[in-house]
Amino acid sequence: MSYYPGCTLKTKALNFEASAIAAMAALGVNLVELPRWNCCGTVYSMAEDDLAHHIAPVRNLVRVSEQGSGKVVTLCSFCYNTLKRADLLMRNSPEKRDAINAFMDEEIDYQGDVEVVHLLEVLRDDLGWEEIAREVKVPLEGLKVVPYYGCTLTRPQEAAIDSVENPTVLQELLRVLGVTVLDFPLATECCGSFEIVSRPDSVTERAYAILGMALRKGAEAIVVSCPLCAHNLGQQQPKIAEKYGNFPGIPIIYFTQLLALAVGISPELCRFDLNFGEVEALLEKKGLLPQCERSGVGE
């Protein structure tokens, strides 16, 4: 399956990528990195006539077309959102499609024929929870987490991978892995990261609302799907402790890391050392680090 990493997964979020590739390989899906991919632009430009900022994501869709695969999967929620909405723009607006294709005269024309999916959709729709349940070697029982979707997986409606107000796909996956998922009403709440330069106090307040509620619900970790979520919720924790006091902190885990662990991938491959918070210590305390090791590459 064509796989679009996005810049952050190659720099700051190597743990997200490594665990995803290993876990999917164990589940029989080979994630093949798209050749000659470029940065997607991260934020989908909302200015109606800002075609220049749509070139970058569309160019990636051209690359997928060139591979003939018709479908591309991403991990980073922002990359998912940007590619998906760029694809929708190309499908829905013939004028803009022609303008962008004309500008990229050195590439083949993109006609809106690529399906952009997020890994959670692949897990839910292509593999299915039953099949994943069958592959679980190490049920992660006893681990209490809350899911955090961030903003770009379920907004806007046309790009949402699940219900906008009440998504459940992440919870469903985690339950299949044996994890105890706690009810978390702030799962899609804004963390404030966009205001980090203009209103940094706001960001700390928002992050505190989310993390504070997670702790009050009894969560031992917060599970995310996006490097920006992980970054912001992690970076804010020392500031929260300083500003509000009485804040023990909470580790942040990518869902692919839990998936990888559950299907028997070795913890080293999951690169917990790059996570915020003492993830390995937590897992060890819960007795969830597996005894036998499995590299996940074609067994």
Next chain:
Amino acid sequence: MIKKALVIGGGVAGIQAALDIADGGYQVILVERTPSIGGHMAQYAEVFPTLDCPQCILTPKMVDVGQHPNITLLTYAELQRVSGEAGNFKVEILQKARKVDHTKCTGCGTCWQKCPAKVPSEYDAGISERTAIYIPFPQAVPAKPVIDTGHCRYIRYMEFIEGGEEGKKPPQCRICEQLCPVGAIDWEQEDQIVTEQVGAIVVATGFDLMPIERLPEYADDPDVIDGIQFERMLSPGGPTTGVVQRPSDKQIPREVVFVSCAGSRDPEHGVPHCSRVCCMYLAKQAMLYKHAVPDGQAHVFYIDTRTTGKGYEEFLQRTKDEGTVYLRGKVSRIFRDGDKLKVMGVDTLSGKQVEVSADMVVLGMAMLSSEGSKELAARLGIATNEQGFFTESHIKIDPLESTRPGIYLAGTAQGPKDIPDSVAQGSGAASKVLGLFAQSESTSEKMVVS
């Protein structure tokens, strides 16, 4: 020209239309699908801006309908088919089997006092229960019961026996039959088709509120209720005898949040239209709440305050003066946090986010056309808009004619509106009917202005 009218819907608009046509000297058939006329107006506690008791002002008209020599009242009945044209319609009406012989029944009430089956009460919007044999409310017209065959124990027993089902036999019951002093229970009664010929039809089928489930961000929680449920709670004749108790633990809420525009004015999530009455009734409910719980605090989250009728703006100012806090902003999420409900909203006038820890939340849910209106429109051969409100011949200059000559519209079936406007439209539709009947022969097809 058959100078007889059919009015579909027994709410206040239909009642008014029927009375005006009947007073005009013509026969009227009033068809209502629930066991009693009265509609939603009969459910409210006090109505704005006068704070009149709605049952008190409506029941005289209901009784008039029941007693009027020119009105044939068919409750527990639904329109099935229509054919013909203005001045000469043939209609088939399904009279559902009540399983009670109304010619014998005296309305003594013994049966429904003793019936063991419990069903969520439609009249109380689900916050209390009724029995399987029931009248919807004490002032029902007719004040004679029907048996809800879907929940009657004896009917269930008969299905079990006749279907040859396996397992434990359900109880046979028949207590109502045993206790009825006049032997009015008639299990053999069947649905009947009543065929009539009429010259004009008035559609006054009313509205329903959007179900709360359509807004998942407002929590699936027993203490988040809609306006009609709160009316029943405030009503002195209601299940809590007017004591405001929150559903989860029956405690008296000290902080209540009212959310306007829940589903209205929202093309993405709900419906694009404004439901017109919520600004007023939420203000009224906040006021009544304060009257019932003087040390309680009411907050209303609003976008605008649409107070267009006579005395409405003054009423709203009074609500604010009596201590209700108005916050201009929408509510993004409501969720339970232990004992309280967290209401996350914003106050756009101060630019701050607001979080209220409420004991109970009342949602001003959007007003939709009554359930089944699109199917009814298909049977009548008239048009509706996307939300199911019946389309008028011309929205500005001919709002009470439907898209088919001879069929008229009145009340919230045509669009959201309050009680005075519904009553006015009921009379207006009646005058259209009387005008039609005043012509000596059938009219030719009128131009439908679209």
Next chain:
Amino acid sequence: MSVPEENKDSSTVEAPVAKKKGVPEGVGKLIPVYVMGKRYEVPETLTIMKAMEYAGFKFIRGCGCRGGICGACATVYRRAGDYRLRVGLACQTVVEPNMYLTQIPFYPANRASCDFSQLTSSPEEIFKLYPELFRCIACNLCTKACPMDVEVMDYIAALKQGNIARAATLSFNCIQCGLCASRCMGELPQYHIAQLARRIYGSKIAPQAEHLVEVAAAGSSGKYDAYLEALMKMSEEELRRLYQEREMEPEIAPEDWVPNNKEYL
């Protein structure tokens, strides 16, 4: 000399009116080009650089190897009636009728300064020095402008992904002409960034050649100091003699060839 014939097509004239010194007869068709707005007639086979010199200009800047490899002569030009700016090397691009030319000494682009010895091999260093990297929107105008066919967009993408090695490899043929930066929508100085990437790669990432390390160490430890001292004290005649009598490795020599005089090894 023949009188020139009036042509309907005003863009060409048959033969030169006056004989230019040093220019052979029959140079071919002349076409008009505009330098700084003034019209000149130049032979159509010339490159921009030659055409401007034909017209009488003398390059004291913006001219280098004349062979398309030094990157000094980056030029921006227009065609009549066409709004688009085009770029190319003056020594390689052939003139076209009604070309509008201008010349600037060098296409400017911001270059970050740093203490190279303090840098690590982490991509973060490059991000800090050139935050404009993230303004790249993958428009690919840089690649289209490059006279050396370097995949500029791709090496910038590689750097954003933290892959310095790939960026260094892809940008190898860069001649630092600056045309990429001239077209960049995000105002990136691509060629400066690439140079930094190559320097970091060469100095801190690429595996060091062992023998080179050894020789360099030997040099800095003073192994060759004595020879250098001796050479510095020699007279010109002695140096000349040493040079002329030096032993050179033959064209075809076995692997293990060593000079007879092993004194300076």
